[in-house]
Amino acid sequence: MSDTRSGSRRLLGRLRQALAEPAEGQERLDRITRLIAEEMHTPVCSIYLFRDQETLELCATQGLNPEAVHKTRMRLGEGLVGRVAASTQPINTGNAPSQPGFRYMAETGEEIYSAFLGVPIQRLGERMGVLVVQSKESTPYDDDAIYALEVVAMVLAEMAELGAFVGEGAAMAAPHQHPVMIRGSIGQEGAAMGHVLLHEPRVVVTNPFADDAEAELHRLHTAVDELRISVDEMLTGADLKDKEQREVLEAYRMFANSKGWLRRMEADINRGLSAEAAVEKEQTAARARLEQVPDPYLRERLHDLDDLSNRLLRLLTGQGTDSGVETPEDPVLVARNIGPGELLAYGRGLRGIVLEEGSVGSHAAVVARALAIPLVINAERITTEALNGDRILVDGDQGLVHLRPEDSVAGAFRDKMAMMTKAQERYASIRRVPATTVYGPTIRLDMNAGLMADLPSLRSSGAEGVGLFRTELQFLVRSKFPTRGELAAAYSRVLDAAGGKRVVFRTLDIGSDKVLPYMKPQDEPNPALGWRAIRVGLDKPGVMRMQLQALIRGAKGRPLTVMFPFVAQFDEFRAARQMLLDEIEREKRLGRPLPKTLEIGAMLETPSLAFAPLQFYELADFISVGGNDLKQFFFAADRENERVRRRYDTLNVAFLTFLEWIVMRCRETKTPLSFCGEDAGRPVEALCFAAMGFRALSMRPASIGPVKHLLRRSNLSEVREIIDDARAHGAQSVRPAVMDWLRQQG
Template identity: 30%
Template sequence: MKGLGTSPGVGIGKIFLYKEVKLEIKKNNVDDFNLELERFNKSIEKAKTEIDELYHITKKDVGEKEAEIFLAHKMMLEDPEFIKGVEEKIKGEKINAEWAVEETANAFISLFENIEDEYLKARAADLKDVSSRILRILLNKDSVDLLSIYEKSIIVAEDLTPSDTASMNKEMVVGLVTELGGRTSHTSIIARTLDIPAIAGIENIIDRVNHGDMIIIDGDSGEIILNPTEEELDFYREKLQREERLKEKLKDMVGKETKSKDGHKVELVGNIGTPSDIDKVLEKDGEGVGLFRSEFLYMDNDSLPTEDKQFEAYKEVAMKLQDKPLVIRTLDVGGDKEIPYLNLPKEMNPFLGYRAIRVGLDRPEILKTQLRAIYRASHYGNIKIMFPMISSIDELREAKSIAKEVRESLKEDNIPFSDKVEIGIMVEIPAVAVHAKAFAKEVDFFSIGTNDLIQYTLAVDRGNQNISNLYNQYHPAILRLIKMTIDGGHEEGIWVGMCGEVAGDKKLVPILLGMGLDEFSMSAGSILGARYIIRNTSKEEIKSHIDRVLNLSTATDVENYIDENILK
C-alpha cells in the first residue's frame, strides 16, 4: 500500500485500530424541558473543562501554536448562535438535549460543508469534534482511550481530531496512518512537530487491516508494509537505527556554524507563532527568527490588541534573541485565518481576496498601531519588518509610506527606536517572483513564502483533500520562481530568505543552497537537520546541478534526480 507521506521517518509497531465510538442519538419528547436545558448547560461546562485540559496538555507537550485549536473549540462552545439554536429546539419542540444538539450541529456542519471554502469546511470538522464531545457527555459514554496505549503502536484511523492527537500516549505512538488528510492537515502538522512518521490518503485503510497486526510505515516515501517478512523487518529496523544515529549526530550540530563544506555561510533561523516559541528555537541553536507570525496577538483577543500589548510581546522576543535577527510579519489575516471582531467579509475566494496587507492598507489605523509597537521594540533588539501578500509596487510603496509616518510620529513623541530597521516583503505571489528585480529596488530583503507561492502558482488550495496530490514543492515551475526571486534580489544587492515549509525540506535544502539562498527559516525541530545537510554539502558542487534540475519536466523527475545525484 502507498499513500502520501506527510511526516518523515520510519515507524514499526502493532496497529492500534481507532474507530470513533458510534453514538446512537434518539429523539425523545420530554415533559420538563427545563431539566433538559440544565443537562445541556452542564454538558457545555464539562466540555469546556475537558478542552481546557487538552489545551494545557498540547501546549506543554507540543507547542502553544498547536494548542490554539482548542481555544477555537472553546469559542464554539460559547457561540451564541449554536447555544441559542439548541435551547430553542429543546424549548420549542420539547425534546431531549441530545437530539437538539445533534440537529443543531448537523445544520451548521451541513452549511459549512456546502460552502466552497476549505477553511469553513475545516470548521465543520472542528464542530463535529466539539458536538461529539457534548453528546458523549450527555450520553455518559467514555471515549476511546488513546492514552492507555502501552506498546509501540501505529494508530490507523479514518481521521484523527485535535482531541485525539492531544490525548494519545506520545511515548508509545510511533506512527499515524489516516484515510483523510494531507500535508497541511492538523494530524500531519502535529506529527511533524512531535517527530512521528505519518501517512495520509489511504482509502478504506481501516477496513483493510486488523487491530494488532504488525505494520511498517515510511513517512518519506508513503510506503506501508502490512505483516512484513523478517527480511523487510530487518531492512527497516536498520533504516530506523540509521535515523536514530543521525539524530545523535544532530546533537553535535549545536554551537557549529551554518557553513557549507566549501566555506559558504548562510543564516539558519526559526519560525515562531508566539513569544514562548522562541525558547524552542534557541534550544535548537537557531540563529534568529525569520518569521514571527504576529496573528496570535489578534487571535487570542476579543478586540484589537493595544500598542502596548504588542510592544511587550515583540520586546520579549527581541531581548531573548539579543542581537540575533527578528523578522516580524505584519498582520496576516483572511483566507484561512479568521478573526471575528474584524468583521472581514465572507468571500467566494478568500485566499485571493481581502487579506493580509490589503486589510492593513484599507484600515491603516490597525497597521499603524502594529508598526508603532514594532518600532518601539526595535530599541531592544535587531528587528526587521516584513509585509505579507504584496502583489504590486504601489502597495509596497503605500506600506512603506505608512511606516515612514509612524517613524516620524515616534520622533515627535520622543520615543526611542532603531533607525536601522530593515523593511522587506514576503514573496508568495508569482507576479512578485517574476518581477523580483523591480521589487528588490524598493526593499532591504525578500523572504519567500513557499506555502502560498505553491498554492497560487499551481492553482491548488493547500487545504483541499481532493487535490492534495497536486500540491507539490518539487514542481519545476516552483523551483524556477524561487531561483528568479533569489537572482532578482541578488542583482539589486539585497539578501533573500525563505520562511515556508520548503526551507526545511531535506531534499531541497541542498538545492536552495546551490541557488544562493541566504537565509533558511523553519520550524525549530528542523534546524539542526538542515545545519547537518548544509555542513556536509558543497555549494559549488550543487550549483553545477541547478540548471539540470530546473529543466526537468515533472516533480517526480526532480525528486528522483535529487535522490540519485545529490542526496546519495
C-alpha cells in the same frame, strides 16, 4: 399505538434475552434472525455484515438457504442490500425484482420472495451491515415494521461495538481489536509511537434496553434540562458582538430546545430503549438524513446536532468527563478536528497528532509545526476506529497511521525511530559549525517560529536566527482581539529569548485558511486568492498600525526586523513600509525608545512581485521567498487539494528557472534574499536552492541538522552543473539527476 409499542417492547425483550444467554458469535446471530422472523411474522430475516469497507457478506439467515451463509457476498452499492449500505437509508418495496440495481442471488433461494425491507446497521455514521426481512406478499412492509427493524438494527450495532458477535465461528471480527493501517496526508514530518488520547472520547452505550420506561424518561428529561441550562449559560456568557456568531449560537439553542427531537427520543424509550440508546438512535438517524442534504448550511448544522447529542450522552452516562479519561504517558492525540487554542492546551507533552479532517495550512497544522509534533491529517475513520489507550504509530513522513500494530510492524517502526535518533545525534555534533559547502560558500540557516515555546530551539537546533516569526498565532489562540500592550510584551519576550539573534517578525497573516475566531468570516469563492494578509492590513489600517506600534515598543531600543506578507505589487509594499515609518516618527515625537536599527522587508509569495519595478528591490531591505504560497500560485495547484498538490515537483525546471530570475534581480540591487517554507527544510531541495544562488534558508528547527549535514558535504558548483545539464536536455524535473549524483557521492 399501544399495540405497536407493546410489540416493539416484546421484540426488544426477547432480543435482550437472546443476547444475555451464553453463546458464540455465530450462534447469537442465528438466534436473532429466528426471533425477529417470529416476532415480525415474516418468513425471512437475514443479517449482512461488512467483511471490509467495500464487501458485505451474508452472516446469518432465517428462511434463506443456510448453505449461502458466509458464501454470498456483494460489493458496496451492489444489489438492494448494497444500496441500503451505501445510502444508509432503508429500502422498502413490495416488488424487489423491479427495483433499480436489484441483483438475483441464486444460491440463497430468495426468488420466491417479493417484498423486501432492508435497514442499515450503523452507529454514528459507522456502517456495520444491513438487516433484511423478506416476504412472499406483494406489498411493502408498514411503518411499524420499519420502525421495529430500525430499533433492532440500532441495538445490533451497539452490541457489535461491545463485541457480542465475536468468538468461535464468529460472524464478524472483534471491533477495535484488529490492526488497522490508515493512509492520510502529511501535516508535519516526524515519527511517533504511543497510545491514543481521544480529544472527544466515544460514548459507549453499554445497555441499550430498559425495563422501566418511566425511570428512563425521567433520566432523559433531567439530562435535557441540564443540557438546555448549559447552552443558555454559554449564550449569555459569550461576548458576542458579531451578529452571525450570535445567530449560530441561537440556532444551537434552538436544536437543544427542539420538541420534535425530545418527542422522538421519548417514543424510542416507550418502545423499550434506554435513555442513552434513544439519544444515539436519533443522532444516528439525523446523521443519515443530513448527510444526504446538498445544502452546505444544513450539513454544517449536523455538527451542532452531533455536539448536542454527545453532550447529552455524557450527561446520561458520565463518560468522557475529565475525571473519566486517563491520559497515557506517551499520548498521541486523535481528533476529528481541533482548534489552535485547544491544541496548545495539550502542550508539548503530545508525541503525535492524527486528525480525521484538517489541511496542510490549517491552524492545527501551524501549531503542530511550531511544537515540532508529527501530524497526519485526512486520516479517514480514525475517530471511529480508535479507542482511548490503543497503541498507535504515527509516520508523519509518509502520512501513515498504524493502529494496534502487529509486533513486526511495531519492531520495524522502532528501528526507524532509532535510526532517526542516531541521525539527530550526528547532527548535534555540527550544531555550532557553519553550513559551509565544499569550496564555499556558507549558507545561513534560520528557523521558523510562532510561539515562545519555539525559542529554546534557537540554541538546540543550531539556527543562526529566526527567519520567520508568525505573529498571527498570538491572535489565533485568543477568544478576543489582543491589546497593543499585550502584543508589545509578547514581542519583547521573543527578543529576550532570542538573546540578540536576529528575529524577522512577519506582520499579521490572516485570511484564507487562517480566520480569527472573533473576526467575521468572509464568504469568498477562493479565499487563498482573496482578502488576506497585507490586503487586510491596508484595508484595516487601525489593526496594522496597532501591531506596528506593538513591535516598535516591544523592541525596547533593540534591532527590529519587520516583513510584510503576501505583497503582490510595489505600491502595497511602499504603502505598508510608509505606515511603519510613520509609526516610528510618532513614537519619536512621544519620546519613546526607537529601535537601534530597522529592517523592512517583504515576502515574495506571488509571481507578480518577481516582475515588480526595480525600485521595489532597491527599496526593500531584504526579500524572503515564501515557497509554500509561491509554488501553489506558480503551478495553479491549491496546496490544500490532495488531488493536485503532489502533482508538481518543487525541483521542476520551470520553477527553479523562475527562482533563478528572482536571485538575479536581487543580485542586481544587492538585496539580501532568503527562501522560507517547508521545502527549505528538505535537504535535497535546500541543496538545489543553494546551487541556484540562495544564501539564506529558513525552516523548522528539526530540519536544520539534516540540511546542514548535506550542505557541508556538497560542492554547489557540481550541483549547479547537474541542474543546468538536466535543463539543457529538456528534463521536467532535476530531481532524478540530482539524486543520481548524490548516490554516486555516497
